[in-house]
Amino acid sequence: MAKTIQNDLSFKKTWHKDLLSGFVVSLIALPLALGLATASGVPPMAGIIATIIGGIVVSILGGSHVTISGPGNGLVVVILSSTIALGNGDPIAGYIYTLGAIVVSGIIITLLGFLRLGNLSDFFPSATIQGMLSAIGLIIIAKQIHVMLGVSGVEASNNIMLLAAVPNSIAYLIQSGEVPWVGIIGLLSLGIMFFYSKITNRTFQSIPAPMWIVLIAIGFYYYFELFSTKSFPIASEYLIQIPSNINEAIVFADFSKLKESAFITSVMSITLIASIESLLSIKAVDKLDVYKRRSNVNKDLKALGIATTLSGLVGGLPVVAVIARSSVNVNQGATSRKANLFHALFVCLFILLFSTLLNRIPLSALAGILVYTGYKLASPSQFVKMYKFGKDQFIIFILTLVATLLFGLINGIIIGIVITFLIQFYLMESRLDFLRKPMRPNTLMYEEEDGRFHLSVKGHSSFLNFLALKKKIDSIPANKQLVLDFSLTSFVDNSVMEHIHHFTEDFKKKGSILEVIGLDIHDPTSSHPFAARRMMRLTAFMKKGGILTNRQQRLKDFAKEIEWKFKTNSIFEVPELENFPFFKAKMIDHAYNIFHGFSSVIDFKVMDLEFYEGEFIAQERHKKTLLLVDPKIDLPKFRLDKERIFDKIAALAWFQEINIEGHEDFSKRFSLKGEDEDGIKKFFTNELILFLESHPYYHIESNGEKLLIFKSLRVATISEIKALVSYGKELVNHLTVKE
Amino acid sequence: MCYQKKVDLLVLGAIQNEAMLRYYIGSVARKISRRPPCSLLLVTKPNKNESGLNSIVISGIDHPKTSNTIDMALNFSKNFNSNEVVIVEEVRPSKVKTRIEDDLTLEKAFEERENLKKKEDKRINQIIELTKNDSLKSNIQLKCIFGKVGYSIGHFAEIKNADLLVMNSPDKKLGFLDRFFPHDLEYILSDMPCDLMIVHPN
Numbered sequence: 007m008a009k010t011i012q013n014d015l016s017f018k019k020t021w022h023k024d025l026l027s028g029f030v031v032s033l034i035a036l037p038l039a040l041g042l043a044t045a046s047g048v049p050p051m052a053g054i055i056a057t058i059i060g061g062i063v064v065s066i067l068g069g070s071h072v073t074i075s076g077p078g079n080g081l082v083v084v085i086l087s088s089t090i091a092l093g094n095g096d097p098i099a100g101y102i103y104t105l106g107a108i109v110v111s112g113i114i115i116t117l118l119g120f121l122r123l124g125n126l127s128d129f130f131p132s133a134t135i136q137g138m139l140s141a142i143g144l145i146i147i148a149k150q151i152h153v154m155l156g157v158s159g160v161e162a163s164n165n166i167m168l169l170a171a172v173p174n175s176i177a178y179l180i181q182s183g184e185v186p187w188v189g190i191i192g193l194l195s196l197g198i199m200f201f202y203s204k205i206t207n208r209t210f211q212s213i214p215a216p217m218w219i220v221l222i223a224i225g226f227y228y229y230f231e232l233f234s235t236k237s238f239p240i241a242s243e244y245l246i247q248i249p250s251n252i253n254e255a256i257v258f259a260d261f262s263k264l265k266e267s268a269f270i271t272s273v274m275s276i277t278l279i280a281s282i283e284s285l286l287s288i289k290a291v292d293k294l295d296v297y298k299r300r301s302n303v304n305k306d307l308k309a310l311g312i313a314t315t316l317s318g319l320v321g322g323l324p325v326v327a328v329i330a331r332s333s334v335n336v337n338q339g340a341t342s343r344k345a346n347l348f349h350a351l352f353v354c355l356f357i358l359l360f361s362t363l364l365n366r367i368p369l370s371a372l373a374g375i376l377v378y379t380g381y382k383l384a385s386p387s388q389f390v391k392m393y394k395f396g397k398d399q400f401i402i403f404i405l406t407l408v409a410t411l412l413f414g415l416i417n418g419i420i421i422g423i424v425i426t427f428l429i430q431f432y433l434m435e436s437r438l439d440f441l442r443k444p445m446r447p448n449t450l451m452y453e454e455e456d457g458r459f460h461l462s463v464k465g466h467s468s469f470l471n472f473l474a475l476k477k478k479i480d481s482i483p484a485n486k487q488l489v490l491d492f493s494l495t496s497f498v499d500n501s502v503m504e505h506i507h508h509f510t511e512d513f514k515k516k517g518s519i520l521e522v523i524g525l526d527i528h529d530p531t532s533s534h535p536f537a538a539r540r541m542m543r544l545t546a547f548m549k550k551g552g553i554l555t556n557r558q559q560r561l562k563d564f565a566k567e568i569e570w571k572f573k574t575n576s577i578f579e580v581p582e583l584e585n586f587p588f589f590k591a592k593m594i595d596h597a598y599n600i601f602h603g604f605s606s607v608i609d610f611k612v613m614d615l616e617f618y619e620g621e622f623i624a625q626e627r628h629k630k631t632l633l634l635v636d637p638k639i640d641l642p643k644f645r646l647d648k649e650r651i652f653d654k655i656a657a658l659a660w661f662q663e664i665n666i667e668g669h670e671d672f673s674k675r676f677s678l679k680g681e682d683e684d685g686i687k688k689f690f691t692n693e694l695i696l697f698l699e700s701h702p703y704y705h706i707e708s709n710g711e712k713l714l715i716f717k718s719l720r721v722a723t724i725s726e727i728k729a730l731v732s733y734g735k736e737l738v739n740h741l742t743v744k745e
Numbered sequence: 746m747c748y749q750k751k752v753d754l755l756v757l758g759a760i761q762n763e764a765m766l767r768y769y770i771g772s773v774a775r776k777i778s779r780r781p782p783c784s785l786l787l788v789t790k791p792n793k794n795e796s797g798l799n800s801i802v803i804s805g806i807d808h809p810k811t812s813n814t815i816d817m818a819l820n821f822s823k824n825f826n827s828n829e830v831v832i833v834e835e836v837r838p839s840k841v842k843t844r845i846e847d848d849l850t851l852e853k854a855f856e857e858r859e860n861l862k863k864k865e866d867k868r869i870n871q872i873i874e875l876t877k878n879d880s881l882k883s884n885i886q887l888k889c890i891f892g893k894v895g896y897s898i899g900h901f902a903e904i905k906n907a908d909l910l911v912m913n914s915p916d917k918k919l920g921f922l923d924r925f926f927p928h929d930l931e932y933i934l935s936d937m938p939c940d941l942m943i944v945h946p947n
Contacts, residue, residue: 069847122844302847446927447893450900462904481845481891483855494903 020341027338028348030214031074031331036353037216038331040246040364041372042077043323045150046085048101050246051255053077054357055322061350063313063325065343069305070327072340073291074349075313078326079379080283081276083145084415085323088272092263105259107269108318111276112325116311118281124303127285128476131469132501133399134422135282136392137406141418143383144169144411146376154196154373155179156188156244165411187239188370191226195219195374214334219371220364227366246367252357257321275415280324284310287327293508294336298515330379398429399500430468434497451478454489462491468499475502479509484516489723493524493629521723524629526557526599526614558599560724568731570603570610582634583615586709588645601727608738609636612731614721631722633734635713637741642689644680646698646706669695697740704733713737759787759937775934778943781914784817785943798822798940800829802907804898805869805887807834810913814944815869816876818911819885821942827884831905832873833898834865834889841891862889895929903938910938914945 035057043053053076060075068075088107093100118126127135148168152158157175179186202215213221230239249255263269288301306327313325335345357364392403405425410418448471451461459482463475482488490506492498506522513520565572601612611634672695680686707714715734722730759774778785803818805811815832822830840861843854866887873885890897902910915930927935930943 300847300851304846446932447896448900450890450892450897450904452888452890452901460904462900464900464903478892481851481854483851484848491904 021344023339023341024344025348027335027340028345029352030338031335031340031345031349032352032356033217034214034331034334035074035076035349036356037220037367037372037375039077039353040248040367041376042079042082044246044369044372045082045146045153045376046077046323047089047097048085048104048323049255049257049321050248051252052101052321052323054353055255055320056317056325058350058354059317059320059322060310060313060325061346061353063316064306064309064327065347065350067305067309067312068343068346069302069309070288070291071297071299071301071342072295072332072336072345073288073301073306073327074331074335074346075310075325075327076331077323078280078283078328079146079376079383080139080142080279081324081326082376083142084272084275084279086149087414088268088275091268092266092272102257102260103263103269104272105257105318105321106261106263107272107276108322108324109259109261109315110264111273111280112311112314112316112318114273114277114311115281115314116308118277119304119306119308119311122304124285124307125473125476127282127289128473128505129469130282130419131402131423131426131499132504133392133395133402134406134419134426135286136388137403137422138410138415138419140384140388140403141407141410142415143380143385144407146380147384148172150373150376150380151175154189154192154370154377156186156192156370158243188244188368191223191240191368192370192374194222195371196377197374198222199375199378216375219375220367223367223371224363240368244368244370246365246369246372248357248361248364252361255321259318259321271416276324278419279415280310280314280326281307284327287329287332290329291327291332291336293511293515294333296336297341330382395500398433402426402429426469430497430499434466447474449475449478458487458489460489460491462494463498464494466497466499467492467495467502468497469501472502472505476505485518487518488513488520490520490522491524492522492528493721495524495528498525498528519725521725522556523721523723526721557724561599561601561727564724564728565601565603568603570601573600573602582611582712583714586707586714588705588707588714608638610634610731610734611636612727629721630716631727631730632714632716633730635715635734635738636711637713637738639741641708641710641713642680642682642685643710644678644682644686644689644708646676646678647703672699675699694740697737701733701736702729704730706737754784754786755781756786756788759789759941778930778934778941779915781943781945784914784945787937787941787943789937789940798825798827798908800831800905800907801827801909801911802898802902802905803830803832803911804913805832805834805865805872806894806913807836807865807868808913810944810946812872812875813946814911814913815872817944818942819873819876821909821911827908829886829905830884831886831888831901831907832869833901834862834869834887835894835897836861836865836889836891837894838891858891865889893932895927896932899933899936899938907939909940909942911942911944914943 036054039053039057040050041053043050043056046052057076060077064073064075085104088104089097089100091100092103092107118124145165148165151172152168152175155175157178179189198219199215202218205211210218284307285303288303288306292299292301310325310327317323317325331349335349338345389403393400402422402425406418406422409421412418413421446465448464448467449461450464451459454460461475461478467475479488479490506520510520510522562572597613597615599614601610603610612631613634614629614631616629669692676698678686678690702717704715704717713734715730715737717726717730755777757774757777759778774787778787798821801818801822803815805815819830841854841857843850843857845851845854866889869887888901890901898910898912901907910933912930912933933941
């Protein structure tokens, strides 16, 4: 398979695809680079430098396949605050010092790559990251909306006040009397960004939205230049300024503030945000990749770090992997890193050829693009989504967001993590136990006999120890199946649930299966599938209704398919089971997820059962899925199993081994025991024995009326239940034939 | 006392999970098991043993003491008529030299793991040959687990609902600090999955 992909991806076959997608991406990258740079408070060329250096360096050294690299929107906020903090009011000095910080953080990012810290982003709880990203979105909106409206000189003490000043700006715009051309272009630009996807005209769609804005803005200039008698109504301070000589754009970094605390804060923020943004993007783009390749995250991180260092050295912004441009890249049919290279070369070409034309673009047009990207990060649907995740997640999200707006990114994310920890601690059942072993190993993975991997998680499973779990899952080859068993956990948090969901999708994409078991007895904090879960108390368990786990939902669907009944509520007395030898030394606690069906005259019942042996401190609880069949005929009492296992029960019971003549192989492989030897010998016809021999092992028991069939000592997965049901049905067929 | 009488096996009752204070200060059972003078059997579920020791999990870690431990455990299981004997070979994940970065390295790492597994299985099989427990052979399963040594086997015994877990004795006395930074046997002592037998080489 790997070979065919390599064949498909040979240079000859793909270069034209990559050239085309690189071209389309460059149309977006150019206006974005200019806009991001101006929004960051640095000269527009800084964004262009980052795009060109990033595209070239990362396409040569990187480890991802179809990601595009360049200046990122998350960093706008960081760079802006850094230029203000380091420049002490002088934007140019601030820019030069910030370049120093960019170079240093580029070196740190490279080191992170060498230290293989590419899974760093998985550590942060998802609600915290969402809160931080939404805060970044709001900050971008807060800063850029005034620029977009063409109102300059809006000052506010913090970001929230800046947002509150928006109505003032609008009022000012209306009252000013003149035609607010700058604001009109800004609003038009925002409108194009919003309604671009709604217009389905193919010629219109062939040019990306940001490029339309650039073209309209330039066209607007030439309208006044060529057709109108009035002069161009926008003063040059509202226009973008690109030096006509490219050499002027190259600025060298200044490291003289290296030891100052503001410098160190800047370096830390840049490093953190750049690596998180890159890692999240790389992961998201891997999901889009048509060829299902896995990116080498650490290698990519190294390349991004080197690119950032080089970019910072000559006056550019940090280089990160970006999601929006990358997804356009994938949609345009990109196949390899060459698309990234081509996009950089095209941007380079545009700058060399059209730099005078680009000088006609009003800043407000670019601000419109940025307000839209800010809106994407902090859209109302994001808030709704977080609310659906559950109240706990929403609180974490909102608090992180507010903290980030007020205290900056680093403090915001630290506060978010602390709040997440406290809320989880509050939700947890076994707090003392958690305190005793917060970071202890809690995962075990081994290969089962049938080649599937079994991964069991114990205790609490949260963002704190998710990395160990992820490492285990990541080491499973693509063609292997995984059963993820949470039955020993007392708490599973939201981040883990979300990651598991993504892993399930990854497995599906690769043609394999990841099945999650053991969560049915956990109580979700909300109805969302990613909600955190904790172990239910018994009373809560009895009241439970309505919210189904994924497994229960699929069981329900399966029940519908074969026209069986399905109930999730628990039954505390299961008299049918008590006569079975298997339950002789065991107490049945309760049965749940009961699956009830009739086929002709025969009764089937599948259930998850919790039972225990012993009492008090010596008590041991087990869970098992089993099938109960009532064929409505007289059966001899017997017990059939794989040879020699479960002999424990035999030690207590009066059974003895029965060998059936003429079937030595059967007797060798199965252990058949029972009282009524003649009856059993008559019952086991040649046909039945052949059936048993040719099918996988199941433990089968009879109490004279009913048959009990099960396989392993744990709760079964959906596919196992399906196999169990069809086995039971076939088995009964072989019985009725005999009658 | 044990030193004087040259006891072969000392049987002690123990609690499965000790409360915080007692865990750090120490109980008699745990104290002895941290520096066992002889082979030791810690029993947590007294009434279970009526039905015999059905399934036994044995540590087959790569260590000079292991062959003796397996020998003793197998004899033990023969006497108790155990049906399911699993020898767990715990392998440190760091033994796999290839780091998983992308699809190619994943394949390579998996191959390396398979080789390690074969090697471990071979080693254990040799030990079983030496102990001459052929009658039991059909019941013995080998399981190779890549994970934290000491922790994995305890977790495994819990999943398997084992009745007895057999381990080597610790090489040196386990002190107070080991309880804060647990390793090997200490993981099991802090959260006992089932009865525990610690086999001392003498």
